[in-house]
Amino acid sequence: MAGSVAEGEEDQKKFCLQEVLDAYKMCLSEDKEVSLQHYVTGWRGLVKLLNSLGSVFSFISKDAVNKIQILVALMAGDSGSHYSTVQLMVEYELQNHLVDLTKRGNHPESGCRTLLRLHRALRWLQLFLESLRTSTEDSKTSTMCSEAYNVSLSQYHPWVVRKAAGMAFCMLPGRQEFFAALNVGSTEQAVAVLGEALPLISEVYQVTEELYAQRNLLDLP
Numbered sequence: 001m002a003g004s005v006a007e008g009e010e011d012q013k014k015f016c017l018q019e020v021l022d023a024y025k026m027c028l029s030e031d032k033e034v035s036l037q038h039y040v041t042g043w044r045g046l047v048k049l050l051n052s053l054g055s056v057f058s059f060i061s062k063d064a065v066n067k068i069q070i071l072v073a074l075m076a077g078d079s080g081s082h083y084s085t086v087q088l089m090v091e092y093e094l095q096n097h098l099v100d101l102t103k104r105g106n107h108p109e110s111g112c113r114t115l116l117r118l119h120r121a122l123r124w125l126q127l128f129l130e131s132l133r134t135s136t137e138d139s140k141t142s143t144m145c146s147e148a149y150n151v152s153l154s155q156y157h158p159w160v161v162r163k164a165a166g167m168a169f170c171m172l173p174g175r176q177e178f179f180a181a182l183n184v185g186s187t188e189q190a191v192a193v194l195g196e197a198l199p200l201i202s203e204v205y206q207v208t209e210e211l212y213a214q215r216n217l218l219d220l221p
């Protein structure tokens with residue numbers, strides 16, 4: 001599955017916000033199990049958008065792709081059946097001592113740790129999208145993006161990453177151009193799709209946050 005030709009071609013296709021929305025729609029089952037496959041599909045779509053915004057963002061998308069690939073490899077591996085949902089992954093990795101809990105050691109690329117990094121980024125995304133959804137014509141994407149980053153993901157990043165991220169945000173296209181890049185029609189249509197996507201993303205975030213909090217996994221090194 002990882003790195004297949006079909007997947008490579010898929011990644012070349014234009015970003016469409018609707019695809020991301022569909023992934024998050026399918027992400028949660030009725031009993032609130034988080035599908036890892038759909039979680040990863042959502043991130044793949046977002047990375048496609050990031051790549052379309054220019055090479056200045058490639059240090060960010062490379063890190064996201066690296067984390068996506070770790071999860072894809074776990075899902076495709078011999079223990080893949082334990083990686084169909086986030087809940088199963090957590091149980092499996094904890095029971096089998098496959099997670100570095102206090103300091104980095106034998107399991108630097110556990111599913112739990114890798115997903116936690118994307119989970120923290122999902123909080124940034126949630127805040128940024130909410131800001132975009134409620135923005136006005138004179139709102140600046142760079143300001144919305146950095147404000148969302150400063151109250152979420154930035155606390156987990158060293159100074160040099162925060163600095164680089166801040167510089168990259170200044171290169172974001174303006175609001176109109178950004179909405180056009182979402183490929184869902186007019187600004188009004190994009191705002192409507194964001195309104196549909198946000199509760200889904202928030203619920204996935206919340207369910208994951210609660211699971212990680214219950215299992216004391218929110219500070220994995």
Ligand SMILES: CCCCCCCC/C=C\CCCCCCCC(=O)N[C@@H](COP(=O)(O)O)[C@H](O)/C=C/CCCCCCCCCCCCC
Nearest residue numbers: 017046047049050059060063064117118121124145161165
């Ligand atoms: C309707 C959609 C509109 C929104 C478009 C969003 C597109 C975003 C696509 C991808 C977001 C990238 C997610 C980045 C995950 C970062 C995970 C992380 O925190 N990694 C750091 C820690 O990892 P370890 O070292 O512990 O393994 C790593 O150090 C990070 C390195 C790269 C810099 C990360 C900066 C993150 C900024 C997030 C904002 C993205 C800005 C996109 C602007 C549209």
